[in-house]
Amino acid sequence: MTEALPLPKTASAARRRARRVLALTLAVGLGLPSALFGAVLVLSPLRHLAPPGLSPGSVFLFRALCLLLLAVVLVTFGAVISGMTVWWEMRVSSRMQSRVGYNRVGAAGFLQWVADAVKLILKEDLVPKDADAVLFRAAPYFVIVGFALTFVALPFGESLIAADLDVGIFYLLSVSALVVVGILVAGWSSNSKWSLFGGMRSAAQVISYEIPAGLAAMVPVLMAGTLSMQGIIRSQGAWPWQWILLTNPFALLAFLVFFVAQLAEGNRTPFDLPEAESELVAGYVSEYSAFRFAIFFLVEYGNLWVMSAVAVTLFLGGWQVPFAGPAAFEAARGVATLPGPLWWALEILSLLVFVAKTVLVMNLIIWVRWTLPRIRVDQMMSLCWKYLVPFAFAAFVGTLLWQILLARVPWVASLTGAVLTLGGAVTAYFFLRLTYRNIAAVGDRVDLSNW
């Protein structure tokens, strides 16, 4: 077989090649999203500018151009994030399945998603003859619009947000519902029974699970007193006992409900009925190929990131950096036009905290996906309406009462925080002990080789 790149012949050549690959990987992995996000941050205030010496018409054109550029950059940023999420999921899931996963293209297989994207773009674009011409082509756009719009309001850092809307979480929940429109349109317009199955199931699923998701999302809103994403984060602290998750037992319940509901919204196992591979071949995307399929694929994994980011914002304290409260940020900002380097360092730190927490929640979602089987349509509906919705209501009402309690007795929040954190630590200890024992129970050893 001919090799695209000849294998290096000596060990030192192999090492040099490995170093170059690692450098390329780091450049792409760290550089690309940073560059894109930096462009978003720079362009966001730019569009309010009115450059002197331009007529009002030209100013309007300038602003429109800025907005267009911003939109393109944002969508690209979303796509890059979703590609990296694909890589992360594949690596983590493959080790859970006792195999190695992506490890050839780029260091640790990091550039595999680039290769996959290029391959998908180069494939033949097939539109079935009997498919609805307009709707079939339009469906991916609904989906990607619904996905990309969420990036506008995701709080990546203390000031690293494209638009700090007053109705942040409300906006996010409503905009991500565009995805279900896309799925339904895709299922219908493919003119194939399998796709129709997938689309119908998805419609039932996502619309049903909006309710517990919305209700559970109201719990942090009640506790923070604002719908704004940054506001919710600022109302929490950086340490686990200051997160909304652990200062209110009803918020713990709401987090579980929210987590399950978001799994269903994102079509993730155990709720991946719309695209249940073993049953419906590929469900609503059966007839899609090439770039249109790439869009669905991208949005599914990008939604993973968005889901995790929203959960982190609402319940896990967002970008709050330990030991660096708002006073530290204020102090570091200084009074000059451009903030000092300490401020930038703190911002990057907050970004890293946010990314780390999001990756943690993402790992949880991936972990659940590759452990649990899929539930059936009727069981999914009964789970939603008989279990999640009552629990969500209970959490909501409980939080109302809790807030009244807090108004009278403020130290209950800290007490609950301490107690729940302790409980969480104990549970985690027993869980990790069981995990460790599983290995010896089968006769294996802890062995981190074979990457």
Next chain:
Amino acid sequence: MERLILRRLSADGEEMILNFGPQHPSTHGVINFMVETDGEVIRKAIPEVGYLHRSIEKIGEKVGYPGFMPFTDRVDYVAAMFANEGYAIAVERLLKLEIPPRARWLRAISCELCRIASHLIAVGTMTMDIGAFTPMLHGVRERETVNDLIEALCGARLTYNYHRIGGVAFDLPEGWREKTLRFLDHFDRFLTEFDRLISFNEVYVKRLAGVAVIPAPLAIDYGLVGPNLRGSGVDFDLRRDLPYGAYPHFHFEVPVGKGFQGTTGDCFDRYYVRCLEMKESSKIVRQALDTLPEGEFMAKVPRRIKPEPGEALSRVESARGEMAYYVVSDGTENAWRVRARTGSFTAMGIVEAVSPGLMVADLVALIASLDVVAPEIDR
């Protein structure tokens, strides 16, 4: 064929007629199901087989008795040892040949290892069809070790061609016994972990318990065999009730479905009977390795096998149930007729009887729990 089936489906415009297959991730091979559904609920599902027909039985009339042995591997390539053994026993009955005890023990060992491998595929693909992808890969990993053992024994990983007319082809290689015992130690513990991972997972149980119940009289009427029959509560196992080979010398339980998590005869019973059978197979291999007699592993067979005209029937308990070989000889070097009766073929019949009222997802669970492999149906 399609028109025949479409006439049986009474489509009056309200229901959808769906083709479930032949290219489908979960029909365990190329089988087509014409499914008439009303939304998610199935009215009728009729299987359409024949996509994998390779005229194996016709080939049996052309290549001579010893030459047919590799073709029996291909009848059911997931559990090939049983096909080998069934055919060998049938021809040995035609020749009125006694095979040495060591050969019988070696046959039992290889067959039980193959049963473990086949059941790993069965339960693995079942979990994959239900949506949990990880247990499948863990099962396949264990199967790799079994394949390695059998590869050391006979040289191939899937189409073994290990048994011969008159015995087996090779004796145990050096160190094989220790390797196998080490594997079985690991495997017994793996089965416990597998159960904890998926068998008692609430979502999995809810998907399978009470789904597609096949009551025992219906199972007997439709001729189900093997774990399908035992899952419905019928206590029948050829290894114990019509013993052959070395099985009279081993002590093992026969797991029978009794509604482990739901009703007797549902999908979970059939699934769990297979899990328990793997444990029993592991016990049998241990006993066989302990009591392996010395001696020849191949009887004296004439160079050209030309049995006297007659017929012989052999029934072995394959991983998928009873595999029966009916060989008719006309005195020449080639057989007059070779017929392989396989368990998956009759399992196709019950799909139509049990499918009304199931949902599409349940149909997948039913097909997976019947452990159908398409090559066995079509041969």
Next chain:
Amino acid sequence: MPETVRAYALAVGTTVRSFWHGLSITLSYLLRRPMTVQYPDRTALPVREMLPPRYRGFLEVDVSICTGCQACERACPIDCIAMVLEKDPQNPKQRLVTQFDIDEAKCMFCGLCVEPCPTGSIQHTQEFEASTRHLRNLTFRWSDPLKPWPVYKVPKDATYYPRALLGAILRPMLEARAWDAPPPEFLPPEPEGKPAPAAPAKAAPPLPAPASAAPPKPGP
């Protein structure tokens, strides 16, 4: 569906317990070694050297000890071995093997040809990496019709047969061959009734296996 509060709570409880076990097992696999063998370039040894000795790979014939008994040809159920033996024109007592073709593309690696060989000349090696661009290149020609080799006469007091090391003959053959070597040219079938055309001056193109030169045998 659970009808009572107790059943409801039990359902939630069993769910949590089963998830607890399942999730801990999957997490534990993150710490174990994956069983992937990273073929072909990240294995400790080439895979063919890690295979067991009984592995049924490509067939190899040690022509120096082949007795020309054609037992392998008769044993093969798919007729992928074609042998032609002729008497040596110089020495009528000696037989020559003028054609010994094994069509590895048809071979199902069953091992039935290896068993009846009296000297162990034909064996399965551990080679499996022999893919080629053209299917006809997979017909291994162990005898050249222009340079046939004599059959081996087993000495009366032989205690062993001097076979070459397993794979020592096949490995150089496989390595010397380019992946996209052109396939052998086949002569068109001879028309009925006409005398056979004279063979061209250069090396005669290989005869199609196994039909024309071999004695007519009903194909599979």
